[in-house]
Amino acid sequence: MASATEALFAQPLLLLGGAVIAAPIFRKLGLGTVLGYLAAGVVIGPILHLIGGSGEILAVAELGVVLLLFIIGLELKPSRLWHMRRDIFGLGSSQVVLSGLVLTLLVYGAGLLDWRGALVAGFGLALSSTAFALQLLDDYGDMNSRYGQRSFSILLFQDLAIVPLLAMVSVLGLQGGEAQHSPLIEVGIALAAVIGMIFAGRYLLTPMFQIIGRTGAREAMIAAALFVVLGSAYLLQAAGLSMAMGAFLAGVMLAESSYRHELEADIEPFRGLLLALFFIAVGLSMELEVIIDNVALIAIAVPVLMAVKALIIFSICRVSGSSRSDAIRIAVLLPQGGEFGFVLFTTAAAAGLFSGAQSSLLISIVTLSMALTPLTALIGQRLLAREAGEKEEMDEDFEGAGSDVLMVGFSRFGQVAAQILLASGRDVTILDDSPDRVRQAATFGFRIYFGDGTRLDMLRAAGIEKAKIVAVCTHRKDITDKIVDLIRSEYPDVRLFVRSYDRIHSLELRARDVEYELRETFESGLLFGRRTLEGLGATEDEAYEVGEDIRRRDDERLRLQAQEGILAGRELIHKRPVKPEPLIKPKKPVHAVETSTEAPAA
Template sequence: MSAPNALFSETILLLGGAVVAAPIFKKLGLGTVLGYLAAGVVIGPIFHGITDGEQILGVAELGVVFLLFIIGLELKPSRLWQMRRDIFGLGTAQVMLTGLALTGLSYFSGVLDWRGSVVAGFGLALSSTAFAMQLLDDAGEVNTKYGQRSFSMLLFQDLAIVPLLALITILDGGSGSNAPLLDFAIAVGAVGAMIVMGRYLLTPLFQVIARTGAREAMIVAALFVVMGSASLMQFAGLSMAMGAFLSGVMLAESSYRHELEADIEPFRGVLLAIFFIAVGLSLELDVLIDNALFIIAAVPIVMAVKAVIIYGLCRVSGSSHDDAIRIAFLLPQGGEFGFVLFTTAGAAGLMSFSTASLLVAIVTLSMALTPLGAALSKRMMKGEDHEELDEDFEGAGADVLMVGFSRFGQIAAQILLAGGRDVTVIDFSADRIRQASSFGFRIYFGDGTRKDVLRSAGIEKAKIVVVCTQKREITDKVVDLVQAEYPHAKLFVRSYDRVHSIALRNRNVDYELRETLESGLLFGRRTLEALGFDDADALEIGEDIRKRDEERLVLQVTGGLQAGRDMLFSQPVRPEPLVKPKRTMDFDEDPLAGTADVTADA
């Protein structure tokens, strides 16, 4: 079979395995991750449908890269600074204590010498960011306290890969590199370059692209930024995932954050699924069979040691029992960076390649057992009350999601902000975002007619969705989408005109208002006052007009636009002096004597 045909067939197998396995395992309550692993084992080691699992794994690791980029988008630099104690305190303690404990076990097992034991111990101390974050995402608990603490440890582990790779160079006598200080300087310089580019180049780049209105260019730019930053970090000797994470953090305060997250999410989901399948593909059943007794003993011991140390550290650092149990059962597995360490150590002669393969098998099997462990952890919880969401993420916990920052929306937002409520605002106009930023407003670039953008903007947590777009067709699309996908959210909608108001009421929105109604009523009142009317009389007339306008709308919803015609005024009220009118005057919209609506946009 030709190479292109083979690639096509392998792609079909991977996608087909994901389609079949994920729903089945999700339905059984085992999680999609375990389903992808099972699909990989069936396709590869059992039926030999795909034999080059390691090559696929290399490509599918982009899923981890995209995952870290999205996580970075959700972390403002200020929030990252607040997490520094968990990252550098709890994270350092976890890697050091777990690494030393597992180093001791490796040495006393008699399989490795002290140098190989150090590599094995610290390699097994690292956990899988892909597995842990996917499990958190499936459960919707990424933003919980325990989710953030888990991520802090994972982030430090990603940072630790750099000194651990340098440690291999030291242990093998320095043959791997002749200039470790130069390598360190290059890594620091690359991080500095990422920070500078993120602060001064990325946002202007997306502003230029957004003004063109080319959706595909926005997606391509997002992919370019993620993969470019990942490649830069890899060149500097750091992990690709770390580069993507840094670029995400640099864009976390950008107005384009939600749009970028929505653009990247489909690629992240597909590639991460293929990553888990590839882990299953690379599982060497021969190694498992030949060393079955050793692996059966080693895997639970490694996972137990990590879980106990993590639980103790979390309790000491202030976590509740339930949160510590969750974290301990979420992070006991080996990580994908262990593959890198063990392979590098084998090439450096610190361990045999057969031992490296055995360690890779232990890591892979521990990954496969993690979803089961996470499910079993619930039996050990006490049901303690704890805060579910960390509200420190900008927009993530906002009660109000505003779609469209028109002049109407700007005024409404002022009322909400003055009332002390957080508002997440998205708009699809790059110029409006730039203008708003000049006045100190924080709004995000995003297309409110896209489900993925609404989800990224936090609609699942919003109590009210305020639609303030300037075009009727756009407003209708947003309303239909929200009602179909997020029926829990109340809809408050700015209508285009009276006809639009009637249509929105027929859609059963919770509240609608024509932009010109209140301003027209106020304008009329002020005009009456200028003509000599008493303020109280003018106010009473205005309130009566508002009341009867509402009554007419109710009639028109069921009886059509012509309903309530008799409530219109075509002549001034007599006699004078003015008394409270028995019929209301409405000059704003209805047809008069069969003619067209004189001001249909009111």
């Protein structure tokens, strides 16, 4: 009894300790947490033999993948999923079919298996790892990028493809016996389960969470969230689909629920821990004996597998419209085998399509390819980052655009302004032409659309015709002027709020009939001056009054300059004109380098 109790605590301690040690080290080295968890699993299991047998651990840890897919589903509204249908069924099906056929020919041509076993092995190796790919996208902050969405579409179709592939194993494995169900019946059961899930999500889940929410029992809400995820996963697994697909559908059905954010917060801690456990379990499952006995074959098979898949994925992505850089990113992200290959190979071995040793060999190839993926993805990212002269592109996707405020430009100025609008509950459509800013902002929860604000078609796609106010927050004066002129010529009645570069620019914008403009440094300069005055002994009220007096006189001077020219309003600076013109007359000489007789930047 004591030994069983010790094992109950010892194994979790080893796994948690491995995660705690490995993850920070590998992240510090720039290799990512996934590779760290894998390394921890290899050290704990195959090398030190501290934990024997990973089957039960892997079975539990797969719940991390299930919870990950549920959270992703929460982020994808049905309308968004419908918008992705071409990538899911076009790009995804092309990848599975082409990769499966090419790999089948390679396996059969090498004489490793007969045609039936080669067919199962080829299509099993064509599947990629959802857990690895999505975790890497999350590490890079690229989940909402265009290439991230296309990668997810391919992975989603692969999850769907596991149903016909398992049916294919059943058909190929029949040798005089009879199957319990025909493939058509199995597909029918799977479709019925999906329809049942959609019905339950639409009519049952939200009312259930409303009832639980009224009780105010926090622990009941967490239990209900886990119940929905695990129940959906079990239902679809029983119907022949994957558990991850069930959780994903549950998430999609709740994507428009008012409880979406609370559910995500409840599930997230379980997701992170179990997903880390999954990667450690993959490391534990690596059979070093099989690898050593077949080292020459595996040394050839793993790079060939990854190269073939990467080449096919790159080709179909380019043909379907991805930029070169995006196609490379997808190709280096999805060249590995996947966890569903484990299921397919085990089932095929049980059906007699190949031996247990051959199944272990295929599983070892898949596992090693998964272990190498973080390195290949990292190399791909580094190479793309170092390419000189090639500007990164992102596909323009304006699904869901159209708000009361259309903000063009999302650098530091726009980010601060957007936070005020979003905090007040206003919807803001943000347009920016920097892929880096789009990806970075996505990691903080902002929804930004990639596009050039100087193009009329981009402004229309972003919903300018629905906008009550257009906020132009670009930081370059020439770009700002181009956008303002374009909007004024095409939409003369639109209310324009514009970030100004300096005083001269403010006057130019007022001449363009801009409703509101603000110099980018004016407010911060006033605040800085007030705080400095307080630091010299003035009270807060005294400093505020001085600042407000400066603001009032500056605004009046701008109004006069807009009417009479740049030299108007000098007397408003001080009772007596001062050259060069500061805002107020200094009491003592100021040592400064005079670059102009005017102070337009004030």
